[in-house]
Amino acid sequence: MTSSVPVLMYHYISRWKNPIAVSPELFEEHCAAMARNGWRGIGLDDAENFFIQGKPLPDKSILITFDDGFLDNYVYAYPILEKYGHKGTIFAVTGKIEPAAAPRNTLKQVWNNECSADALPRVDQPYVKHELGFDERQDPFLNWEEARLMEKSGVMRVSCHSAWHKSVFISPEYDGFYQPEKRTRTFDRIDSDIIWGLPRFKALPRLANRAFIPSQRLLAAIRELVPQETDAAYAFFAEEANLERLKTLVQGFSKDELGSYEDSMSLQGALRQELSQAKTTIEEELGRPERSLCWPWGAFSPDALSIGKDLGFRCFFTTEMGPNPAGCASRIHRFKAKDKPASWMMMRLQIYSRPWLAKLYSSIRL
Structure with a gap:
């Protein structure tokens, strides 16, 4: 049984060159290598039960997460995870998720010759020209129907990353x-x-x-x-x-x-509104209880943690590197998945699946 669950932190799965982007081609290499070497991306429910209650997990269990809720997670990551038998979790900024609409094309439709690559949504170029002449960042996000479709498939879970990430x-x-x-x-x-x-x-x-x-x-x-x-x-x-x-x-x-x-009252009210709005939105849109919260930028105060627990969150994900043994629900570590070869990824999984080695490595990297 596993003694520490490595938690991968992706953002964009996109051909756009960015420090937090991994191309869909390389992401597929990561997923293929993980499957080939016996690693399996598990569902958030199973991970939560390990983090909260210490419920055992098979060796080489990993949690694959994506921050923010970008549309490319649906277009590229979702079908690639499904292809290799992995599950994933999107920590979505609920205020950015688009209203329910027809699900858009994904890479799976291209593989099945149901559409051409040109028919995929605009996810590899986040800039749009403003009418005044300058470029403006307009990242496309998931819509709620796509979130429901992914959850129904059992491949991808959509959870909380705050309401607005402000x-x-x-x-x-x-x-x-x-x-x-x-x-x-x-x-x-x-x-x-x-x-x-x-x-x-x-x-x-x-x-x-x-x-x-x-x-x-x-x-x-x-x-x-x-x-x-x-x-x-x-x-x-x-x-x-x-x-x-x-x-x-x-x-x-x-x-x-x-x-x-x-003042303190205003601060407490703002924190509670931000977290409760995100939790309520997820639960109402997806029809299930929500237990996990991923802190935007990995940043939180003792007050925010206390309010999060009071609202019913049980698992709290950070951007800090380190081990994740059973019972670590209040501070779950993740490591950044980079646009690097699958061999790099395999080495990190070996490190973060060993509590003592993960703790040593993360202390050196700080």
Whole structure:
């Protein structure tokens, strides 16, 4: 029986070049090599029972996870997992999952000659040209009908990765201003009132930090100077003199005048809303209880953990490397699955299936 369950952390299964993307061709190599060497991707229910109760699992059991809920997980990862007899888990940002619609084509339809590769959804290119001329990040996500189809198949589970995967401002320190321009990140949204011209205050994950809230006086002054229609704001920032006027305006505010920190009651309420909304949405859309939560960016506070447990979550997944022995439900480690050969993957599975070796290796890698 296994003594430590390796948990793989994928994000994109896509041909788009990105540090957290693995091509579908290489992902298939990973899955084929795992099957060939006796490793099997298990279902989340079985993993939860091991993490919570210590229920035994066969040797070479692994949990294959995908963060965020990108559409490529359905188009590419789902049929590849099924082909090699593995199961997987998608930790989805529930607010990003699209409304129920007809399931879209997957790689399986291409294999069965039911459609051409050109008929697959746009999942290898996340940028779309904005009408003002700059590129804007618009990652496609799963829809709820696709989530239900995957769960019904028994191949893929869809679980919680928070409701919105947002950050919060954490201090009055800032670098630049919000303006219409190329978006390079998927999850760059701030849990605050964002207007054009607002200083880009330092930000960190919502579930791990107390929010710094810009003052209403600051917001009103910026709105008076900076047009809030996107095309007009774009034209405003094209003029260097306008940017200097904005800088002068904001520099006229002391740090205390720029904003204040949320109180404990507001913080607790925000954490509870973010987690309860995600859990309720999953349970209502998929018709089953939800026990697992994957922390966005792996970041959480003691308050967030306490609220998560109070809401009924039992398993909490991080982005930290390390062993996963029976009973580790409050802090489950994962390792990043990289765009590297299957031999690299096989070596990591050997490491993370041995508690002492996983602990030693992760301490060296920190």
